[in-house]
Each structure stands twice: as C-alpha cells, then as structure tokens.
Amino acid sequence: MQESLLHQLTETQxxxxxxxxxxxxxxxxxxxxTICAVIAHEFNNLLTPIVSYSQFxxxxxxxxxxxxxxxxxxxxxxxQSSQKAGRICASMLSLxxxxxxxxxxxxxxxxxxTLTVLARDPQKDGIALxxxxxxxxxxxxxxxxxxxxxxxxxxxxxxxxxGKGGSLTIKASAVDExxxxxxxxxxxxxxxxxxxxxxxxxxxxxKATARQTEAHGTGLGLAICKxxxxxxxxxxxxxxxxxxxxxxxxxxxxxxxxxxxx
Ligand SMILES: Nc1ncnc2c1ncn2[C@@H]1O[C@H](COP(=O)(O)OP(=O)(O)O)[C@@H](O)[C@H]1O
Ligand SMILES: [Mg+2]
Numbered sequence: 001m002q003e004s005l006l007h008q009l010t011e012t013q014x015x016x017x018x019x020x021x022x023x024x025x026x027x028x029x030x031x032x033x034t035i036c037a038v039i040a041h042e043f044n045n046l047l048t049p050i051v052s053y054s055q056f057x058x059x060x061x062x063x064x065x066x067x068x069x070x071x072x073x074x075x076x077x078x079x080q081s082s083q084k085a086g087r088i089c090a091s092m093l094s095l096x097x098x099x100x101x102x103x104x105x106x107x108x109x110x111x112x113x114t115l116t117v118l119a120r121d122p123q124k125d126g127i128a129l130x131x132x133x134x135x136x137x138x139x140x141x142x143x144x145x146x147x148x149x150x151x152x153x154x155x156x157x158x159x160x161x162x163g164k165g166g167s168l169t170i171k172a173s174a175v176d177e178x179x180x181x182x183x184x185x186x187x188x189x190x191x192x193x194x195x196x197x198x199x200x201x202x203x204x205x206x207k208a209t210a211r212q213t214e215a216h217g218t219g220l221g222l223a224i225c226k227x228x229x230x231x232x233x234x235x236x237x238x239x240x241x242x243x244x245x246x247x248x249x250x251x252x253x254x255x256x257x258x259x260x261x262x
Contacts, residue, residue, distance in 0.1 A: 037220055042089075046088065057078070129169075138180075139180045140232075161186055161187065183248065183249045192242055205218060232253065
C-alpha cells in the first residue's frame with residue numbers, strides 16, 4: 001500500500017517536472033517573440049523620420065531647382081537616424097541578453113539626444129515644449145536604453161495631444177542623494193483610472209485602428225519602458241486625470257559625483 005503510494009508520488013513528481021520544463025520553454029519562446037516585436041517597434045520609431053527625410057531630399061533633387069543646402073540637411077538627418085537605429089538595435093539585443101553598458105549620463109544630454117531622434121518639432125503640432133533640467137543632474141545607466149524610455153514617453157505624449165495641441169514638459173530633479181526623477185508631463189486627454197493598471201502590459205493599446213495608413217499602437221512602448229527602468233533598478237510611475245493630462249515619472253539611480261582626485 002505504502003509502496004504504491006510512494007510510486008504514485010514519484011510518478012506525479014516526474015510529470016510535474018516535465019510540465020515545468022515545458023512551461024520554461026514556452027516562456028522562453030514567448031520572450032523571444034516579445035523581443036522581436038519590441039525591436040520591430042523601436043526600429044519603426046526611427047525609420048519614420050529616416051523615410052521622411054530621404055523623401056524630402058529626393059523630392060528636392062528631382063525638382064526643377066534642387067536645393068543643395070536642404071538636400072544636405074535632410075540627408076545628414078537621415079544618416080544620423082540610421083546610425084542611431086543601428087545602435088538601438090544593438091542595445092535592444094544586449095538588453096535581451098541581459099547585458100548593458102552603464103555609465104554616468106547627464107540628464108540634459110539624454111533629453112537633447114532624444115529630442116533629436118523625435119525629429120518632428122512638437123511646435124509644428126501645436127505643442128508647447130518646456131524643458132526644465134538642472135545642468136549638473138546625472139543618472140547612472142545605459143544611455144541608449146534610457147533614450148528609448150524617454151522617446152517612447154514623448155511619442156505617447158505627442159500622440160495623446162495630436163490634432164488638439166497642448167503643452168509638453170520634461171522636468172528632472174534630484175529626489176535625494178541616490179535618486180533622480182525625470183518627468184514627462186502632457187496636457188492631453190488623460191488615462192481613465194480603470195485602464196491605468198493595464199498600460200504597462202505588453203500589447204495593451206487603445207490605438208488600434210482599421211486604417212492601415214494611420215499609426216496604430218503596438219502596446220509595447222510602456223512595456224519596454226518598464227523593462228528598461230527595472231533593469232536599472234529604477235521604477236516608472238503614472239499619474240493621470242481624464243481631461244487634464246498625464247504625468248509619467250521615471251525614478252533612476254543618480255550617478256555618483258566623480259571622486260575628486262586627492
Ligand atoms: N501620455 C499619454 N496620454 C494618454 N494615454 C496614454 C499616454 N501614454 C500611454 N497612454 C495609454 O497607454 C497605452 C499603452 O501605451 P504604449 O505601451 O506606449 O502602447 P501604444 O502607444 O502602442 O498604444 C496607449 O494605447 C494609451 O491608451
Ligand atoms: Mg506608445
């Protein structure tokens with residue numbers, strides 16, 4: 001009796017281990033699937049300005065009076081974005097492998113670089129941009145990955161205010177000796193309270209649209225942000241009020257001031 005029970009127990013244990021292995025394997029495959037979608041999503045963010053700048057240059061080159069200054073400017077932008085796309089691809093793959101290259105990154109540089117990638121001047125969409133960053137503030141992290149975080153937050157803010165305009169503020173401050181807070185504040189439509197717990201989930205989007213030409217959401221932007229920030233031992237928070245706007249706060253480890261040589 002006892003022996004058969006023991007036998008059953010061992011058998012159940014074996015099946016449990018098998019199921020566990022299968023679960024690990026499907027989780028691994030799901031992760032690879034997500035990483036592919038993430039890289040495609042991030043790449044698309046960069047490809048958009050590359051395509052429009054090249055188109056701009058081509059149009060001028062094929063026109064009656066090619067404007068060399070404009071062509072050079074457009075090609076330079078397109079070239080810079082392509083290089084950045086390459087760097088971002090490498091960085092996303094490192095993130096997937098769990099490798100990152102950490103260093104002190106001035107928040108001002110981070111924001112400037114991200115605004116360059118954003119390409120389209122927010123003012124053209126009726127968005128007033130304000131940047132308030134103490135010049136000495138620096139975080140400790142992977143600059144390429146942190147730019148991704150800001151880029152995704154800025155793209156979301158811009159999309160939220162598209163067609164209506166509004167204000168977009170990028171603010172940063174020291175929380176204490178060890179932490180820095182970077183905020184992206186928009187005056188868009190806000191997020192209903194019942195959706196707040198879902199927005200960081202991969203593939204959650206309210207931007208699904210039937211029209212192919214319109215940018216529709218993948219629901220990966222905030223999931224990427226959360227993943228990157230947590231890899232940095234930081235956190236990302238959201239506060240939103242319907243009709244008033246949304247604030248995303250990213251809290252990251254501060255870069256320790258360089259030890260002064262004695
Ligand atoms: N600044 C914002 N204002 C209003 N809603 C937002 C904002 N940022 C994110 N959201 C909401 O969170 C959802 C998920 O965002 P995200 O993960 O970036 O995916 P996507 O932008 O592809 O939809 C969006 O579809 C939108 O509903
Ligand atoms: Mg998004």
